[in-house]
Amino acid sequence: MAKKKAVIGLTDNQPGADESKRNLAKANLESLPEQLRRDLEITDTGLHEYLVKKFGIEATSNEVEWILESGKKETFIEVKLSYEQVKNETYVDFQVNGRDQELLNQNNLSDLSTLDFQQFYPAIGCRVENLINILDGSRRRAYFLLKKGAIRSFTVLLAQGNISESDAKALAKSLQSAKEHNLYEIGKRCELYKDAGLKSQEEIAKALGISRTKVTRAMQAASIGRDLYHLFNDINELTVKDYAALTKVEKALASREDRAELLSNVESGLDRDVKEILDALRQLIMTVPKKQAPAVSVTSLVEFDDKNRHARKKVKGRNVNYEFGRLSASEQDHIDKAIQSALDELFGNT
Structure with a gap:
């Protein structure tokens, strides 16, 4: 009888087997870049040749080595991606790149028309799981996608190893080669820093390397x-x-x-x-007419001999208020119990 396949001591039909497989696969992906580097050296196989054969990425001989903010050295190789690859296998992370892709259009990308003939500067990217995160060159990527395959390929300098998020952000900032980010985009980045724990505008300004005045204006633009x-x-x-x-x-x-x-x-x-x-x-x-505030309806619930005492109901739109004045403690306690009893009956409060 054939034995069941086991993953970390679990057979396929045991509880937790699927989760164990996923965890093992994730661990394998984490170690894959370094393992690939070693295996290529042992087999004397070129990385460019391997990328073309296994992933369909046309690679050139150009490569550069940069020292990242953390001090880590990283090699980037130049690869050429097809329209389908750029569309399906690349993305732009606003938290890293800072460029709002939804606001890019044919009109504000028209200065990139030279891409129809030649891409003078490659985009910069790194692999995140099975996709390529474009750190710099998101406008060029957007223009390339607008052409829907009319441009033969899109050139990217692709990192061979893993890059941390902090290194990616620093690299994207230092490589910015397109138009300066507009006030709205800067404001959205300010909001990210605020959500991350930087509460004062002084802290945000220092983190972004801009003035406090610009932070104020940018956050208004983001609103x-x-x-x-x-x-x-x-x-x-x-x-x-x-x-x-x-x-x-x-x-x-x-x-x-x-x-x-x-x-x-x-x-x-x-x-x-x-x-x-x-x-x-x-x-x-x-010229637009201001929306009228909902009318307030007041209903007297009890007619007291004492004009200083009252029990009334106020309705304004979908809000309902009950008001009582000059009630004794026992009267108020009786009303409280009646209200609580009604709420318990309606909503199941205990």
Whole structure:
């Protein structure tokens, strides 16, 4: 009789076998880069040749070695990825790269049209599990994807080993070769630092290497909804004054349930510049009728001889309040017990 396959002492049909297999697979993946390096040396096999044969990655002979912020030396090799590989096997982590991919479009990427003929600078990436995290070159990646295969390949300098998140962030910051991040993107990074425990703007400013004033403006920009930014052809054209104007628009529309409907009436497009769109938004918040506060309905529950005593019910929208005045302690206790009994019956409180 054939024996059952066992993983760490467990057969396939025993409880926990699947979890053990997953843990073993994860451990194998962690040690894979170093094991691959050793095996290639022993077998005298070139890494470029191996990547082409096993993963379909066309590699060139170019490679560089950089010293990361931690002091670790890392070798990067130049590889060429197809459209399908870039689409399915690469991604951009905002926490590392800092570029909001949803705000990239044909218009604000038009300065990269030379990629149609030649990619002068490779993107920089590292492997995270089975995908490539693009540390630098996310705009070039976005432009390449917009062309949907019209450009033959996308060149990436790919790290051979593992890179820690802190090294990846530092490398992405030092390699930034495209447009400076806009105020909204900086604000989103400020929010990440705040969520990580940096509570004061001074701490965040120091961590990002910018002024406290810029942190304040950036966090205001980050509070503005993306639906407003999507009205503009290129968010990078917005000035500090423009962001201030958008902050006012955001406050005026923040709690409106008809926000999407209102913004759909704002004309935008390639022929509309920043000033025209801002003027339309200003006009919108000036003319849109303010939502009326829900009317307050007051009902007297008891008619007391003493005018200073009262028991009434107030209804405002979906909020209901019961108010009592000048009741004795025993009367209040009796009402409390009645309310608690009703709540227990309705909601099962104990």
